[in-house]
């Protein structure tokens with residue numbers, strides 16, 4: 001009998017996204033504290049993730065890296081969030097790749113230059129450029145959410161989890177979402193779900 005699913009990482013990292021997925025699925029798991037400075041460099045961790053980055057997941061014989069891929073796997077295998085139709089699966093893949101490519105890069109450009117890097121290494125022009133770039137995908141969300149409560153329709157789905165967990169960084173750290181009221185209300189809904197609050201408690205207490 002294999003033990004619980006093991007997530008390597010710390011809550012104040014991209015492992016947060018996987019903590020949300022784990023909490024949403026209800027699967028038994030163990031968080032193996034591994035930080036992104038020293039922990040990722042150990043030979044034992046590099047054997048799990050040769051990228052030397054967190055998060056990584058071990059589920060029996062299955063070893064995975066990439067936070068959003070880990071989430072797809074978890075939601076496909078455990079819990080009851082995974083969609084019932086191939087068409088909705090396609091939409092989940094679409095939103096997952098969209099958040100990785102359209103949201104994450106400009107958001108990190110803004111975040112690195114706003115609060116992540118030490119103050120003397122931040123470039124305000126870069127922060128402004130990232131914020132400007134982020135407005136385009138936020139505008140897409142605003143349009144899509146004009147006639148529905150969630151990305152695939154009425155119900156929360158893995159698409160909402162993937163996009164909202166990436167946007168948590170902007171939402172939590174004061175990005176101006178006022179021009180995007182539908183997207184803001186949707187983020188408020190997604191990021192205050194009971195499972196997400198359990199993951200947020202781990203992250204925000206850390």
Ligand SMILES: N[C@@H](CCC(=O)N[C@@H](CS)C(=O)NCC(=O)O)C(=O)O
Pocket residue numbers: 013014015036037040052053054055065066067068
């Ligand atoms: N695309 C990867 C990025 C992973 C990543 O960059 N993780 C950071 C922590 S949030 C890390 O481990 N950085 C260590 C390093 O770059 O040396 C994912 O989403 O899992």
